[in-house]
Amino acid sequence: MIAIIDYGAGNLRSVANAVALLGYDGRVTSSPRDVMSAQSVILPGVGAAADTVVSLKSHGLDQAIKEIISKGTPFLAVCVGLQVLFEETQEGGGCQCLGLLPGKVKKLPSSVKVPHIGWNNVRQANPHYLFDGIADGAFFYFVHSYYAEPASDGNVIGATDYGLNFASAVAFGNTVATQFHPEKSGAAGLKMYDNFLKRAIRGN
Amino acid sequence: MLTRRIIPCLDVTGGRVVKGQSFLNLRDAGDPVALAKYYYEQGADELAFLDITATVESRKTMAGIIAELSKHVFMPLTVGGGIRTIADMREMLLSGADKVAINTAAVARPELITEGALKFGSQCIVVAIDAKRAGAGKWVVRTHSATQASGLDAVAWARKAAEMGAGELLVTSIDSDGQKTGYDNELNRAISESVPVPLIASGGAGTLEHIFDAFDSGRADAALAASIFHYGTYSISQVKDYLAQKGIAVRR
Structure with missing residues (x-):
C-alpha cells in the first residue's frame, strides 16, 4: 500500500489519481499508523508551509515521517512537501520545519513575478532514477513562492x-x-511517478 | 525558462460546455471531460472552467466534473464562478482543482482573498477582474458577470487584490470580450506593471497576432481564450508555433 498523506489542505486527488492510473494501491490517509506500515509514502504539497507543519504535528505525522525516512521507506514529497523537509522557512514570518535535510527555504526574488506559476525546465543536476526516460531540461509545472536552498549540492538532482x-x-x-x-506535468510527470513507484514497490 | 501559458477556457452550465465546439467531431462535443482530454492532448498549459450558472447546485455539478476529469487529465485546473466562501474553495480543491478564481465575492469582501491565501496558499487564489474602459487610461471594475458597477478602479483593485494575497489575476476586458479584436493590452499592461503577481489576459482573442500582442505589449504571463479554440479557428500547437517563431518562450 502507498500512503498518500492527507494533512487537511488542497488537492490530493491528482496525486491519488496518478498513483491509481499507474496501477498502484494508493490510500489517502492522515493516520500515522498507515504511514508507518506503508510500502511507500507520498507527501503531496498544497498550502502554506507553516500551516502544513502545524497540521502534520497535530496528527502526529511529523514523527511518522521522520521514522519512515530513517528506516528507508521510499518517500516522495512534492512542492510544500519538499519545503517542510528542510530546517526552516521564511514563509509566514519564519518557522521551523521538520529538519530532515540541512538547508533553508527562502522567498523567490522580487526581480521576477511571484508566485512562479507555469511550465519551466528542469535540468538534471545529478543522475538519478527519478529521471529515467525523461529528457534533460524537460518541462514541469511549478506553482510556488518559496524555494529550498539545500546546504549541500550533493542532494540536488x-x-x-x-x-x-x-x-x-x-x-x-x-x-x-x-x-x-x-x-x-502531463506525460513527463506521470513517468516520474512511475519511476518512483516502480523502484519503491518492485525494487527496480 | 518559464514559458508563457495558453489557457483554453470552458464555460460550463448544467454540466455541459456551452459555446460551439462542433468542429471537434467528438461524439458528445459539449462534454467537459472529453473536451478537457482533447485540450490536454493538444498541449494546453492549463485549463480554466467557468461555471456560468453559479448556483449551489451547479457548483456541485462542477465539482463532480472536475473529480471525473482529473482522473484523466494531469495538468493544472482553475475553477471559477459562484465561489463565495472558504468551504466553496475547499470543495473545488478537494475535487481536483488547483486554483479557484473569485470575482464578485472578493469585491464584496476582500478579506476572503486573505483567508483563502492563508488556508490554501496564495498560489491557489486567483482574483478575476472584469474591467470596463472608462476613459483614457482608466478602467472600472464590474461584478455579477459584469452586470453591476462596483465603483472600483481596476488598476487600484488589482493592486489591492495582490496585496491581500491573490497569487494571480485573471483580467477580462468587458469591452473586448467576444469581439475578436484583440485583448485590451493597455489595460493588461497597466495592471501587469503595477502588481508583483502573474496576470492572465482574457477577452478579445481573434487571431494569432492578438495572442502575441497580449504577451508583447500587454505584458501578460498567460493568455486565456475560448472561442478560437472551441470553434477550431486555431489549434493550441498552431498558437504555440506562431509564438515561438516570434520569439515568445512556450512549452512544446
Whole structure:
C-alpha cells in the first residue's frame, strides 16, 4: 500500500489519481499508523508551509515521517512537501520545519513575478532514477513562492532558473522531493511517478 | 525558462460546455471531460472552467466534473464562478482543482482573498477582474458577470487584490470580450506593471497576432481564450508555433 498523506489542505486527488492510473494501491490517509506500515509514502504539497507543519504535528505525522525516512521507506514529497523537509522557512514570518535535510527555504526574488506559476525546465543536476526516460531540461509545472536552498549540492538532482538558479528536485537516502508538481506535468510527470513507484514497490 | 501559458477556457452550465465546439467531431462535443482530454492532448498549459450558472447546485455539478476529469487529465485546473466562501474553495480543491478564481465575492469582501491565501496558499487564489474602459487610461471594475458597477478602479483593485494575497489575476476586458479584436493590452499592461503577481489576459482573442500582442505589449504571463479554440479557428500547437517563431518562450 502507498500512503498518500492527507494533512487537511488542497488537492490530493491528482496525486491519488496518478498513483491509481499507474496501477498502484494508493490510500489517502492522515493516520500515522498507515504511514508507518506503508510500502511507500507520498507527501503531496498544497498550502502554506507553516500551516502544513502545524497540521502534520497535530496528527502526529511529523514523527511518522521522520521514522519512515530513517528506516528507508521510499518517500516522495512534492512542492510544500519538499519545503517542510528542510530546517526552516521564511514563509509566514519564519518557522521551523521538520529538519530532515540541512538547508533553508527562502522567498523567490522580487526581480521576477511571484508566485512562479507555469511550465519551466528542469535540468538534471545529478543522475538519478527519478529521471529515467525523461529528457534533460524537460518541462514541469511549478506553482510556488518559496524555494529550498539545500546546504549541500550533493542532494540536488534537478535545478531550475527563475530569478535565480534553485534546487527543483532533491534526494537523500530513499527520499526524493520535487518543487514542481509531477501530477500536474502531463506525460513527463506521470513517468516520474512511475519511476518512483516502480523502484519503491518492485525494487527496480 | 518559464514559458508563457495558453489557457483554453470552458464555460460550463448544467454540466455541459456551452459555446460551439462542433468542429471537434467528438461524439458528445459539449462534454467537459472529453473536451478537457482533447485540450490536454493538444498541449494546453492549463485549463480554466467557468461555471456560468453559479448556483449551489451547479457548483456541485462542477465539482463532480472536475473529480471525473482529473482522473484523466494531469495538468493544472482553475475553477471559477459562484465561489463565495472558504468551504466553496475547499470543495473545488478537494475535487481536483488547483486554483479557484473569485470575482464578485472578493469585491464584496476582500478579506476572503486573505483567508483563502492563508488556508490554501496564495498560489491557489486567483482574483478575476472584469474591467470596463472608462476613459483614457482608466478602467472600472464590474461584478455579477459584469452586470453591476462596483465603483472600483481596476488598476487600484488589482493592486489591492495582490496585496491581500491573490497569487494571480485573471483580467477580462468587458469591452473586448467576444469581439475578436484583440485583448485590451493597455489595460493588461497597466495592471501587469503595477502588481508583483502573474496576470492572465482574457477577452478579445481573434487571431494569432492578438495572442502575441497580449504577451508583447500587454505584458501578460498567460493568455486565456475560448472561442478560437472551441470553434477550431486555431489549434493550441498552431498558437504555440506562431509564438515561438516570434520569439515568445512556450512549452512544446
